[in-house]
Amino acid sequence: MLRRTFLGVLGATCVGAALPTGAKAGGKEFKGYPGSKGVLFDATRCIGCRKCEAACNKVNNLPEPEKKFDDLSVLDTKRRTDAKTFTVVNKYNGPENPVFRKSQCNHCLEPACASACFVKAFKKLPNGAVVYDESVCVGCRYCMVACPFEIPTYEYDEPLTPRVMKCTMCAPRLAEGKLPGCVEGCPKEALVFGERDELIKIARQRIRRNPDRYIDHLYGENEMGGTSWMYLSGVPFNEIGMREDLGTKSAPELTAGALAAVPMVAGLWPVLLGGIYAVTQRNSKVADEERKEAVDNAIARASAEAEKTLSEALKKADVANKRQIEVEVKKAVEEALAPKEEQEENSEKEES
């Protein structure tokens, strides 16, 4: 029994596991809000001056950094964003000159952080920015686990009101019609702000015009389902710290299968388990019935046997009786005849 039901259970879960492929076949691909904005970063133009970092710090009212923004020695060590820094520029070795790459939230079209958050603290705005609402955040940090670009950071030293911190694409400034701080601060036009569709055209044009200068790839066009920030580079992207193995599936696509299985499990399981229960109940009922039947049979057999013995005994008794009667009769006859015989004998004697 255990084995059979176990296989049944396994089979049913396999149905759930097989679902992913089926469930996402519907394929609702989200290509971003029409007219949404983005930023194009061109690594071939970036000189690592950290002016964008300074501007970001200023417009977001972030605390003073340990080393001033004009101190370029910080570029010698690899840095990442943290709760007090929404963007960093890192230096990488290029074939001839060093290459600089800015990093910040990429404002994904279908953000992993937003799809991971269980209180919907993250939202993708129609203008392209991915913003965070600290008034609902529980602080589970699943958004940080989920983000493939390792962007959200956390105020670990805040005992009571820690927040997730990341670049907002300057959503408040955009609302006022201003440019993002970093874009405004860049002296080399390594950053271009505009409609995402336009940016893709610009990037293609640059690659077409200078095929020697650029790698033929617009990073962010399709990575993880596409991002609002996109990158051009003259060296392979993995050499400037960007992963090239992220694939083009968006975060919601990755988890769609597991989510689609939920209603199936919830719908199918009770029925299945109820069925198993009914079968086991029936089994034990059948077992009970069989036991009862066996007992009845046994009783029947026993009583039949008893009857047989009785009737045999009766028969035997009959026979015995008959014989006794016979014997008695014979005896009686003999007895009755005996005097007669004697008489006859006597008379015979007399006659002779």
Added chain:
Amino acid sequence: MSTPANNGPKSAFSTFNLVAGAIIIVGLIITVIRFTQGIGSVTNLDNNNPWGIWIGFDLLCGVALAAGGYTTSAACYIFGLKRFHSAVRPAILTAFLGYALVVFALQYDLGRPWRLPYPIFYQQGTTSLLFEVGLCVMLYLTVLFIEFTPAMFEWLGWKKVRKVVVKLTLALTIFGVVLSTLHQSSLGALYTIAPSKLHPLWYSPYMPLYFFVSSIAAGMSMVIFEGTLSHKKMHHMMDEEYLKHHDGVVLGFGKATSLVLFGYFFIKMIGLAYDNNWHYLTSGYGLLYMTEMLGFVALPCFLYAVGVRDKNLGLIKKAAIITVLGIVFNRFNVSLIAFNYHLPSSERYFPSMMEIGISVFVVTIGVVVFRFITTRMPIFFEHPDYKSDH
């Protein structure tokens, strides 16, 4: 002056009490630091490693090892294996305490723990697998609590309420299995969102299935393991009925676990073949993976099978311990060791002493409460008023 340790009044200063007391005091001190100085002051968590052992051990292992609750009650009430009846109460109690402790431990890890009800009652992030975990755990904790109450009502002598609850057994059991299926598997599904961070040997779209199937093996092994432990420590609390069935339960669960482990091994291999990840087996992580699969899945599967064939209870209990360790190993691999494998070693996470301290603290509380309840309520024995009433 001295009474035997296992019955009669116990001295308040037994070794157990001393050790447990010390751990609890240390735990309370760390608690104060955590809630006054922030998570960063007691943990090694950082922006690259937002989840540490409080998630990897307290949550993932805690939930997997508490799976004995749904597996045992399902075996008994749904699959009609009445001989497991004596194992149901200890398993339900362990599961209830396990889940309660998971939620308790979460308070340390969450940035704003008092908002824990938010995702359910305030704003639902239904696209999140964590939402599913949260919802199911909350509901299942409630179910477990209700399933546990008959023991409490018997202890308190509330016959009428108890009768009502007992009538709900089947419905509760089915509900419990549904919820367990969902949250056990969605713990694995949590990681499907991060294919770039988890090593390909562990990452798989089948992770939900892996987590679910391994939770069955974990749950049943835990019932065997914990039954053995309690057997040593709580023998005086067990009635004949429990003791009579104990060996049968061990054999039955041993057989089932062997099968489940076999199936688990098989589906893991299918996943490996499906993604064609064989070439990773020769790497360092490959070694780790092989250790997990051969030493902690194939080996206990084999030991269980032999143990059941030879009716060798000792061997089965060893297999149970290996399986339990194997689950912990697996959950650690997924959440900590093979997670963020791409980072240079200087950026990798290792738990701080205080983080470990809290995890030990949580487990200790569990043991203390378990002892408190089992020495008072009818868990290992049937209450005299309710004999043969099921």
